[in-house]
Amino acid sequence: MRGLADDLREAAHAWAEQTAQAQGLPAQVEQVDVLRDIAQLLGLRGDSGAPDRVQPGRVEAVEAAPAGSNDDMIEQGGDDLLLPG
Numbered sequence: 737m738r739g740l741a742d743d744l745r746e747a748a749h750a751w752a753e754q755t756a757q758a759q760g761l762p763a764q765v766e767q768v769d770v771l772r773d774i775a776q777l778l779g780l781r782g783d784s785g786a787p788d789r790v791q792p793g794r795v796e797a798v799e800a801a802p803a804g805s806n807d808d809m810i811e812q813g814g815d816d817l818l819l820p821g
Contacts (some may be wrong), residue, residue, distance in 0.1 A: 765771060771816045 756763045765774070
């Protein structure tokens with residue numbers, strides 16, 4: 737089923753191709769160095785390799801829960817009507 741997002745995506749794609757051709761540019765850029773420059777201008781990281789630090793940015797460290805912690809856990813008890821006891 738097609739929706740508004742599909743129509744908008746197609747219209748944007750057609751507009752991008754038309755404006756690129758009107759400026760004498762290719763409709764799709766495939767040169768790696770050009771794509772890296774664009775990514776840098778947009779503030780995006782151009783590499784997809786492994787991080788070069790022990791603690792890379794934007795990655796939260798995972799810590800173990802304290803022993804005995806049972807927050808939001810269902811415990812079986814005599815007052816639990818839905819659980820077999």
